[in-house]
Amino acid sequence: MDEPLVAARLRAAGCVFAEDEARLLVATAGSPEELDAMVERRADGLPLEQVLGWAEFCGLRIAVDPGVFVPRRRTEFLVQQAILLIRGDSTPPDPPGPLARGDSIPPDSPGPLIPPGTPARPQAVIVDLCCGAGAIGAALAAAVDRAEVHAVDIDPVAVRCARRNVPGYVHQGDLYQPLPTRLRGRIGILAANVPYVPTGEIGFLPPEARAHEPRVALDGGPDGLEVLRRVAAGAPDWLAPGGHLLIETSERQAPLAAAAFAASGLTVQVATSPDLNATVVIGTLTPS
Ligand SMILES: C[S@@+](CC[C@H](N)C(=O)[O-])C[C@H]1O[C@@H](n2cnc3c(N)ncnc32)[C@H](O)[C@@H]1O
Numbered sequence: 001m002d003e004p005l006v007a008a009r010l011r012a013a014g015c016v017f018a019e020d021e022a023r024l025l026v027a028t029a030g031s032p033e034e035l036d037a038m039v040e041r042r043a044d045g046l047p048l049e050q051v052l053g054w055a056e057f058c059g060l061r062i063a064v065d066p067g068v069f070v071p072r073r074r075t076e077f078l079v080q081q082a083i084l085l086i087r088g089d090s091t092p093p094d095p096p097g098p099l100a101r102g103d104s105i106p107p108d109s110p111g112p113l114i115p116p117g118t119p120a121r122p123q124a125v126i127v128d129l130c131c132g133a134g135a136i137g138a139a140l141a142a143a144v145d146r147a148e149v150h151a152v153d154i155d156p157v158a159v160r161c162a163r164r165n166v167p168g169y170v171h172q173g174d175l176y177q178p179l180p181t182r183l184r185g186r187i188g189i190l191a192a193n194v195p196y197v198p199t200g201e202i203g204f205l206p207p208e209a210r211a212h213e214p215r216v217a218l219d220g221g222p223d224g225l226e227v228l229r230r231v232a233a234g235a236p237d238w239l240a241p242g243g244h245l246l247i248e249t250s251e252r253q254a255p256l257a258a259a260a261f262a263a264s265g266l267t268v269q270v271a272t273s274p275d276l277n278a279t280v281v282i283g284t285l286t287p288s
Pocket of ligand 1: 070071072075130132133134136152153154155173193194196216218
């Protein structure tokens with residue numbers, strides 16, 4: 001199948017960006033047989049990134065296995081905010097290049113979002129909680145010199161995938177439970193893209209997410225903030241003095257999320273990116 005034929009097959013299956021996707025599939029398939037199989041899986045509704053086996057994130061190619069949450073481009077904003085905090089200044093890193101659409105791989109890579117080699121304090125500890133494929137941990141590890149990076153997920157399929165992406169320690173378990181106790185009071189950046197879709201709204205998600213991403217990656221409980229509240233409640237035990245907790249939410253959830261951070265004793269701010277349609281709640285453990 002050549003590229004125009006692939007695009008026609010994808011268009012017939014309802015793929016809006018059929019030409020872009022056809023180009024990526026043709027470039028990624030190792031043989032005509034593999035291309036046929038990939039086109040059929042995509043036409044059956046599998047997310048493009050699970051079909052390709054990778055997603056573009058902060059200029060990195062992140063391996064994405066079937067059944068693992070696909071890293072979203074909006075989450076690059078959380079990484080940007082973490083880098084700003086690590087740098088200790090307010091100079092925003094270069095914005096990502098124009099996106100082909102909200103949550104998909106753009107046809108042309110925008111290049112590295114964050115220049116590698118951002119200096120960190122010696123032995124800076126970075127944790128990617130609820131890591132999925134480990135995109136946040138991998139991007140921070142690529143951007144920050146000498147950081148000790150840990151990632152955690154409860155889902156063994158995600159943990160296996162994250163081990164392919166994160167140059168650091170990947171633990172399986174519930175939130176903080178699998179982290180080594182020596183990290184208590186030592187984490188400089190605690191980044192978490194937790195599940196935050198309210199249970200009653202899961203049915204409104206696009207079929208790609210509903211059918212091919214695990215429920216544990218999406219369902220945030222009645223108001224979408226159940227996991228976030230648990231992460232915020234545990235953060236003061238694990239953050240270093242002056243350390244930061246960053247969690248992605250929706251704009252609508254941000255006030256309640258900020259209240260949960262404040263209830264844990266963190267100083268709170270909310271950062272938003274209209275371009276990426278992203279909201280990140282940031283809490284800081286004020287040194288006493
Ligand atoms: C929205 S996905 C985000 C994945 C990744 N951080 C990203 O941005 O691509 C949420 C992830 O949290 C994990 N998760 C859900 N509940 C968890 C828990 N109690 N402890 C650890 N991980 C959890 C899910 O398995 C899923 O991989």
